[in-house]
Amino acid sequence: MRKLVLISAVLPAVSLAGDDTSLKLKIRLQPRIDLGSLYREDGEYRSGSDLYIRRARLEVSKMFKNPPAGRKLKLNVTLEMDKGERDYDYKKGRKRHTSYEVGVLYAYADWKFSDGVAIRVGKYKKPFSRVSLTSSARQLLIERPVSTETGKKWLGDYYGNQVMVYGRVGGGLLKYMLAVSDGSTIEKVNRTGSANVTSEVNIGNFIGARVEVSPPGFTERKKDDTGIGEKNKGNVISLGLSYARNTNFSVDSVRDEEASLWGADLFIRFGLGPGKLVAQGEYISMDYSKIGKSGKGWYVQGGYLFRLVRNIYFEPALRYEKATFNGEDQYITTAGFNNYLKGHKVKWAYNILFIKKGNESQRTVHQIQAQIYF
DSSP states (O other): OHHHHHHHHHGGGGGGGSEEOOOEEEEEEEEEEEEEEEEEETTEEEEEEEEEEEEEEEEEEEEEESOSSSSEEEEEEEEEOTTBTEEEETTTTEEEEEOOOOEEEEEEEEEESSSSOEEEEEEEEOSOOHHHHSOGGGOSSSSOOHHHHHHHTTTSOSEEEEEEEEEEETTTTEEEEEEEEOOGGGGTSOSSSOSOEEEOOOTTSEEEEEEEEOOTTOOOSSOOOSSSOTTOOSOEEEEEEEEEEEEEEEETTEEEEEEEEEEEEEEEEEEETTEEEEEEEEEEEEEETTTOOEEEEEEEEEEEEEEEETTEEEEEEEEEEEEEETTEEEEEEEEEEEEEEETBTEEEEEEEEEEEETTSOOEEEEEEEEEEEO
Protein backbone atom coordinates (compact mmCIF):
# COMPACT_ATOMS: atom_id res chain seq x y z
CA MET A 1 0.00 0.00 0.00
CA ARG A 2 2.86 2.38 0.72
CA LYS A 3 3.88 2.14 -2.93
CA LEU A 4 0.45 3.33 -4.02
CA VAL A 5 0.48 6.23 -1.58
CA LEU A 6 3.91 7.22 -2.90
CA ILE A 7 2.61 7.18 -6.47
CA SER A 8 -0.30 9.42 -5.54
CA ALA A 9 2.14 11.82 -3.90
CA VAL A 10 4.42 11.93 -6.97
CA LEU A 11 1.68 12.54 -9.54
CA PRO A 12 1.06 16.19 -8.56
CA ALA A 13 4.65 17.08 -9.44
CA VAL A 14 3.96 16.67 -13.15
CA SER A 15 1.30 19.36 -12.97
CA LEU A 16 3.65 22.22 -12.16
CA ALA A 17 3.90 23.12 -15.83
CA GLY A 18 0.13 23.62 -16.10
CA ASP A 19 -2.43 26.18 -14.96
CA ASP A 20 -4.21 25.66 -11.68
CA THR A 21 -7.50 26.74 -10.16
CA SER A 22 -8.08 27.86 -6.61
CA LEU A 23 -8.25 25.50 -3.67
CA LYS A 24 -11.77 24.25 -2.85
CA LEU A 25 -13.05 23.42 0.61
CA LYS A 26 -16.27 21.52 1.39
CA ILE A 27 -17.75 20.69 4.78
CA ARG A 28 -20.47 18.13 5.50
CA LEU A 29 -22.19 17.66 8.85
CA GLN A 30 -24.85 15.05 9.63
CA PRO A 31 -26.17 15.33 13.21
CA ARG A 32 -28.43 12.39 14.06
CA ILE A 33 -30.51 10.77 16.76
CA ASP A 34 -31.41 7.06 17.02
CA LEU A 35 -34.25 5.88 19.26
CA GLY A 36 -35.81 2.51 19.99
CA SER A 37 -34.43 -0.99 20.53
CA LEU A 38 -30.76 -0.11 20.19
CA TYR A 39 -28.89 -2.73 22.24
CA ARG A 40 -29.19 -6.25 23.60
CA GLU A 41 -28.69 -7.03 27.29
CA ASP A 42 -29.44 -10.21 29.26
CA GLY A 43 -30.88 -11.80 26.13
CA GLU A 44 -33.35 -8.98 25.44
CA TYR A 45 -33.27 -5.74 23.47
CA ARG A 46 -33.37 -2.57 25.50
CA SER A 47 -34.68 0.85 24.54
CA GLY A 48 -32.43 3.83 24.36
CA SER A 49 -31.63 7.07 22.59
CA ASP A 50 -28.40 8.18 20.99
CA LEU A 51 -27.55 11.70 19.77
CA TYR A 52 -24.29 11.94 17.83
CA ILE A 53 -22.60 13.26 14.69
CA ARG A 54 -22.99 10.55 12.06
CA ARG A 55 -20.67 12.25 9.58
CA ALA A 56 -18.31 15.20 9.92
CA ARG A 57 -16.11 15.66 6.87
CA LEU A 58 -13.74 18.21 5.42
CA GLU A 59 -12.87 17.91 1.74
CA VAL A 60 -9.89 19.77 0.28
CA SER A 61 -9.38 19.61 -3.48
CA LYS A 62 -7.43 21.40 -6.17
CA MET A 63 -7.77 21.16 -9.94
CA PHE A 64 -4.80 21.60 -12.27
CA LYS A 65 -5.67 22.44 -15.87
CA ASN A 66 -3.45 21.76 -18.87
CA PRO A 67 -0.99 19.28 -17.30
CA PRO A 68 1.82 17.97 -19.57
CA ALA A 69 -0.52 15.20 -20.73
CA GLY A 70 -4.27 14.89 -20.63
CA ARG A 71 -6.97 17.43 -19.84
CA LYS A 72 -6.73 17.97 -16.09
CA LEU A 73 -5.39 16.66 -12.81
CA LYS A 74 -7.37 16.77 -9.57
CA LEU A 75 -5.99 16.25 -6.08
CA ASN A 76 -8.30 15.40 -3.19
CA VAL A 77 -7.86 14.82 0.53
CA THR A 78 -10.99 14.24 2.61
CA LEU A 79 -10.79 14.03 6.39
CA GLU A 80 -13.53 12.39 8.45
CA MET A 81 -14.59 12.38 12.08
CA ASP A 82 -17.64 10.12 11.71
CA LYS A 83 -19.83 8.62 14.48
CA GLY A 84 -18.50 11.07 17.05
CA GLU A 85 -19.94 10.42 20.54
CA ARG A 86 -22.08 7.51 19.36
CA ASP A 87 -23.01 5.23 22.28
CA TYR A 88 -24.84 2.36 20.54
CA ASP A 89 -24.22 0.27 17.44
CA TYR A 90 -27.86 -0.53 16.68
CA LYS A 91 -26.94 -2.83 13.76
CA LYS A 92 -25.07 -5.20 16.07
CA GLY A 93 -27.33 -4.46 19.01
CA ARG A 94 -24.62 -3.49 21.48
CA LYS A 95 -23.27 -0.62 23.52
CA ARG A 96 -20.18 0.78 21.88
CA HIS A 97 -19.01 4.30 22.53
CA THR A 98 -17.18 6.04 19.68
CA SER A 99 -15.07 9.07 20.52
CA TYR A 100 -14.20 11.82 18.07
CA GLU A 101 -11.20 10.72 16.02
CA VAL A 102 -9.84 12.28 12.85
CA GLY A 103 -9.06 9.93 9.95
CA VAL A 104 -8.27 10.14 6.24
CA LEU A 105 -11.24 8.97 4.19
CA TYR A 106 -9.88 9.83 0.71
CA ALA A 107 -6.42 10.79 -0.54
CA TYR A 108 -5.98 10.52 -4.28
CA ALA A 109 -4.81 12.05 -7.55
CA ASP A 110 -7.23 11.91 -10.46
CA TRP A 111 -5.69 12.36 -13.93
CA LYS A 112 -8.19 12.73 -16.76
CA PHE A 113 -6.96 12.17 -20.32
CA SER A 114 -10.35 12.08 -22.04
CA ASP A 115 -13.98 11.24 -21.26
CA GLY A 116 -13.15 7.62 -21.98
CA VAL A 117 -9.90 7.29 -20.01
CA ALA A 118 -8.89 8.58 -16.57
CA ILE A 119 -6.56 7.25 -13.88
CA ARG A 120 -7.12 7.57 -10.14
CA VAL A 121 -4.30 6.65 -7.75
CA GLY A 122 -4.58 6.60 -3.98
CA LYS A 123 -7.21 5.91 -1.34
CA TYR A 124 -10.78 5.76 -2.64
CA LYS A 125 -13.86 3.50 -2.74
CA LYS A 126 -13.44 0.13 -4.41
CA PRO A 127 -15.55 -0.30 -7.57
CA PHE A 128 -18.60 -2.33 -6.58
CA SER A 129 -22.21 -1.75 -5.46
CA ARG A 130 -24.13 1.24 -6.76
CA VAL A 131 -25.59 2.21 -3.39
CA SER A 132 -22.11 2.08 -1.84
CA LEU A 133 -20.52 4.17 -4.59
CA THR A 134 -23.27 6.77 -4.27
CA SER A 135 -22.24 9.48 -1.82
CA SER A 136 -23.94 9.30 1.57
CA ALA A 137 -24.94 12.91 0.91
CA ARG A 138 -27.24 11.71 -1.90
CA GLN A 139 -28.79 8.55 -0.42
CA LEU A 140 -32.53 7.96 -0.60
CA LEU A 141 -32.65 6.55 2.95
CA ILE A 142 -30.51 7.36 5.97
CA GLU A 143 -28.69 4.00 6.14
CA ARG A 144 -27.43 1.83 3.31
CA PRO A 145 -28.70 -1.79 3.06
CA VAL A 146 -27.11 -4.33 5.42
CA SER A 147 -26.14 -6.67 2.55
CA THR A 148 -24.04 -4.09 0.71
CA GLU A 149 -22.57 -2.76 3.96
CA THR A 150 -21.35 -6.28 4.76
CA GLY A 151 -20.09 -6.76 1.20
CA LYS A 152 -18.02 -3.59 1.46
CA LYS A 153 -15.79 -5.24 4.07
CA TRP A 154 -15.87 -8.79 2.70
CA LEU A 155 -12.68 -8.07 0.73
CA GLY A 156 -11.08 -5.81 3.32
CA ASP A 157 -11.19 -2.04 3.68
CA TYR A 158 -13.65 -0.56 1.17
CA TYR A 159 -11.63 2.66 1.14
CA GLY A 160 -8.49 0.99 -0.14
CA ASN A 161 -5.29 2.24 -1.75
CA GLN A 162 -5.52 1.36 -5.42
CA VAL A 163 -4.83 2.23 -9.03
CA MET A 164 -8.07 2.66 -10.93
CA VAL A 165 -8.73 3.20 -14.64
CA TYR A 166 -12.22 4.49 -15.43
CA GLY A 167 -14.18 6.41 -18.03
CA ARG A 168 -17.42 7.22 -19.85
CA VAL A 169 -18.09 6.11 -23.42
CA GLY A 170 -20.76 7.54 -25.71
CA GLY A 171 -21.65 10.35 -23.32
CA GLY A 172 -22.42 7.91 -20.52
CA LEU A 173 -24.04 5.04 -22.45
CA LEU A 174 -21.22 2.90 -21.02
CA LYS A 175 -19.24 3.61 -17.87
CA TYR A 176 -16.50 1.41 -16.49
CA MET A 177 -14.14 1.14 -13.50
CA LEU A 178 -11.18 -1.24 -13.24
CA ALA A 179 -8.99 -1.26 -10.12
CA VAL A 180 -6.00 -3.17 -8.77
CA SER A 181 -4.34 -3.00 -5.35
CA ASP A 182 -2.07 -5.05 -3.11
CA GLY A 183 -4.94 -6.57 -1.15
CA SER A 184 -3.23 -6.00 2.19
CA THR A 185 -6.24 -4.17 3.65
CA ILE A 186 -7.82 -7.59 4.25
CA GLU A 187 -5.60 -7.72 7.35
CA LYS A 188 -7.26 -4.64 8.86
CA VAL A 189 -10.94 -5.08 8.03
CA ASN A 190 -12.58 -8.34 7.01
CA ARG A 191 -15.65 -10.55 7.56
CA THR A 192 -13.86 -13.87 8.04
CA GLY A 193 -14.71 -13.96 11.75
CA SER A 194 -11.03 -14.29 12.67
CA ALA A 195 -8.55 -11.72 13.89
CA ASN A 196 -5.63 -13.85 12.65
CA VAL A 197 -5.63 -12.82 8.99
CA THR A 198 -2.44 -12.19 7.01
CA SER A 199 -1.95 -11.41 3.33
CA GLU A 200 0.70 -11.19 0.66
CA VAL A 201 1.56 -7.60 -0.21
CA ASN A 202 1.69 -7.90 -3.99
CA ILE A 203 0.11 -5.59 -6.53
CA GLY A 204 -2.76 -7.41 -8.22
CA ASN A 205 -3.89 -9.45 -5.21
CA PHE A 206 -7.05 -7.36 -5.31
CA ILE A 207 -8.92 -6.71 -8.54
CA GLY A 208 -12.28 -5.03 -8.97
CA ALA A 209 -14.35 -4.22 -12.04
CA ARG A 210 -17.66 -2.48 -12.64
CA VAL A 211 -19.64 -1.56 -15.75
CA GLU A 212 -22.81 0.52 -16.06
CA VAL A 213 -24.96 0.83 -19.16
CA SER A 214 -27.79 3.22 -20.03
CA PRO A 215 -29.98 3.50 -23.13
CA PRO A 216 -29.68 6.64 -25.28
CA GLY A 217 -31.45 9.57 -23.69
CA PHE A 218 -31.38 8.03 -20.18
CA THR A 219 -27.76 8.57 -19.11
CA GLU A 220 -26.72 9.65 -15.62
CA ARG A 221 -24.05 12.26 -15.06
CA LYS A 222 -23.54 11.77 -11.31
CA LYS A 223 -24.89 9.06 -9.02
CA ASP A 224 -27.83 10.32 -6.97
CA ASP A 225 -30.37 7.84 -5.62
CA THR A 226 -32.97 10.51 -4.83
CA GLY A 227 -35.56 12.33 -6.89
CA ILE A 228 -33.66 15.59 -6.51
CA GLY A 229 -30.97 14.18 -8.81
CA GLU A 230 -28.69 17.18 -8.61
CA LYS A 231 -26.30 17.51 -11.60
CA ASN A 232 -28.64 15.28 -13.65
CA LYS A 233 -31.21 16.30 -16.22
CA GLY A 234 -34.02 14.23 -17.64
CA ASN A 235 -34.94 10.62 -16.99
CA VAL A 236 -32.36 7.98 -16.00
CA ILE A 237 -32.01 4.23 -16.44
CA SER A 238 -28.77 2.62 -15.27
CA LEU A 239 -27.91 -1.09 -15.09
CA GLY A 240 -24.72 -2.00 -13.22
CA LEU A 241 -22.62 -5.15 -12.84
CA SER A 242 -19.74 -5.53 -10.35
CA TYR A 243 -17.09 -8.14 -9.56
CA ALA A 244 -14.22 -8.06 -7.07
CA ARG A 245 -11.71 -10.56 -5.70
CA ASN A 246 -9.01 -10.71 -3.05
CA THR A 247 -6.45 -13.56 -3.14
CA ASN A 248 -3.35 -14.93 -1.43
CA PHE A 249 -4.25 -14.37 2.21
CA SER A 250 -4.41 -16.72 5.18
CA VAL A 251 -7.09 -17.17 7.85
CA ASP A 252 -5.76 -18.98 10.93
CA SER A 253 -4.24 -22.21 9.49
CA VAL A 254 -6.00 -21.92 6.12
CA ARG A 255 -3.59 -20.62 3.49
CA ASP A 256 -4.12 -19.18 0.00
CA GLU A 257 -7.69 -18.16 0.77
CA GLU A 258 -9.70 -16.29 -1.88
CA ALA A 259 -12.60 -13.92 -1.30
CA SER A 260 -14.97 -12.95 -4.10
CA LEU A 261 -17.99 -10.72 -4.48
CA TRP A 262 -20.31 -9.97 -7.38
CA GLY A 263 -23.47 -7.96 -7.74
CA ALA A 264 -26.03 -6.47 -10.11
CA ASP A 265 -28.14 -3.34 -9.69
CA LEU A 266 -30.75 -1.29 -11.53
CA PHE A 267 -31.67 2.36 -10.98
CA ILE A 268 -34.52 4.33 -12.58
CA ARG A 269 -35.58 7.97 -12.23
CA PHE A 270 -38.34 9.52 -14.31
CA GLY A 271 -40.97 12.24 -14.17
CA LEU A 272 -44.42 11.13 -13.08
CA GLY A 273 -47.23 13.62 -12.68
CA PRO A 274 -46.13 16.66 -10.66
CA GLY A 275 -43.02 14.92 -9.28
CA LYS A 276 -40.27 12.39 -9.86
CA LEU A 277 -40.26 8.67 -9.11
CA VAL A 278 -37.07 6.78 -8.24
CA ALA A 279 -36.75 2.99 -8.01
CA GLN A 280 -33.68 0.91 -7.28
CA GLY A 281 -32.80 -2.71 -6.65
CA GLU A 282 -29.57 -4.59 -6.06
CA TYR A 283 -28.41 -8.17 -5.53
CA ILE A 284 -25.05 -9.06 -4.02
CA SER A 285 -23.30 -12.39 -3.36
CA MET A 286 -20.03 -13.06 -1.54
CA ASP A 287 -17.89 -16.05 -0.66
CA TYR A 288 -14.71 -17.20 1.06
CA SER A 289 -13.69 -20.21 -1.01
CA LYS A 290 -12.00 -22.36 1.70
CA ILE A 291 -13.26 -21.46 5.18
CA GLY A 292 -16.90 -22.02 4.23
CA LYS A 293 -18.33 -18.56 4.92
CA SER A 294 -20.72 -16.93 2.48
CA GLY A 295 -23.35 -14.26 2.23
CA LYS A 296 -25.94 -12.85 -0.11
CA GLY A 297 -28.67 -10.27 -0.07
CA TRP A 298 -30.96 -8.04 -2.02
CA TYR A 299 -33.07 -4.95 -1.58
CA VAL A 300 -35.64 -2.91 -3.46
CA GLN A 301 -36.38 0.71 -2.68
CA GLY A 302 -38.31 3.61 -4.12
CA GLY A 303 -39.37 7.17 -3.49
CA TYR A 304 -41.51 9.94 -4.94
CA LEU A 305 -40.38 13.57 -4.89
CA PHE A 306 -42.80 16.49 -5.09
CA ARG A 307 -42.74 20.19 -4.31
CA LEU A 308 -44.32 21.50 -1.13
CA VAL A 309 -43.83 25.26 -1.54
CA ARG A 310 -41.38 27.21 -3.69
CA ASN A 311 -38.03 25.36 -3.54
CA ILE A 312 -38.92 23.09 -0.62
CA TYR A 313 -39.43 19.44 -1.59
CA PHE A 314 -40.76 16.35 0.18
CA GLU A 315 -39.88 12.74 -0.68
CA PRO A 316 -41.51 9.72 1.01
CA ALA A 317 -39.40 6.58 0.60
CA LEU A 318 -39.57 2.84 1.30
CA ARG A 319 -37.12 -0.10 1.25
CA TYR A 320 -37.44 -3.84 1.81
CA GLU A 321 -34.33 -5.98 2.12
CA LYS A 322 -33.24 -9.49 2.94
CA ALA A 323 -29.70 -10.57 3.81
CA THR A 324 -28.36 -14.05 4.58
CA PHE A 325 -24.98 -14.65 6.20
CA ASN A 326 -23.78 -18.12 7.18
CA GLY A 327 -27.35 -19.47 7.10
CA GLU A 328 -28.97 -16.72 9.22
CA ASP A 329 -31.61 -14.53 7.57
CA GLN A 330 -32.22 -10.89 8.33
CA TYR A 331 -35.20 -8.87 7.10
CA ILE A 332 -35.42 -5.09 7.32
CA THR A 333 -38.27 -2.81 6.24
CA THR A 334 -37.45 0.91 6.22
CA ALA A 335 -39.98 3.70 5.70
CA GLY A 336 -39.53 7.44 5.96
CA PHE A 337 -39.09 10.70 4.09
CA ASN A 338 -36.63 13.39 3.04
CA ASN A 339 -37.42 17.08 3.41
CA TYR A 340 -35.21 19.20 1.15
CA LEU A 341 -34.93 22.84 2.26
CA LYS A 342 -32.12 23.62 -0.17
CA GLY A 343 -31.48 20.46 -2.15
CA HIS A 344 -28.82 18.23 -0.64
CA LYS A 345 -27.12 21.22 0.97
CA VAL A 346 -29.76 21.67 3.68
CA LYS A 347 -32.16 18.81 4.39
CA TRP A 348 -33.43 16.48 7.07
CA ALA A 349 -34.89 12.97 7.08
CA TYR A 350 -36.85 10.58 9.26
CA ASN A 351 -36.74 6.76 8.99
CA ILE A 352 -38.38 3.95 10.91
CA LEU A 353 -36.80 0.47 10.67
CA PHE A 354 -38.43 -2.87 11.46
CA ILE A 355 -35.61 -5.41 11.93
CA LYS A 356 -36.02 -9.18 12.19
CA LYS A 357 -32.81 -11.21 12.53
CA GLY A 358 -32.72 -15.00 12.90
CA ASN A 359 -34.77 -16.18 15.88
CA GLU A 360 -34.76 -12.77 17.57
CA SER A 361 -37.95 -10.82 18.08
CA GLN A 362 -38.65 -7.99 15.68
CA ARG A 363 -37.37 -4.66 16.90
CA THR A 364 -38.02 -1.08 15.89
CA VAL A 365 -35.52 1.75 15.46
CA HIS A 366 -36.30 5.40 14.69
CA GLN A 367 -33.75 7.69 13.04
CA ILE A 368 -33.74 11.45 12.49
CA GLN A 369 -30.82 12.94 10.57
CA ALA A 370 -30.06 16.42 9.25
CA GLN A 371 -27.48 17.43 6.66
CA ILE A 372 -25.61 20.68 6.14
CA TYR A 373 -23.27 20.58 3.15
CA PHE A 374 -21.39 23.65 1.96
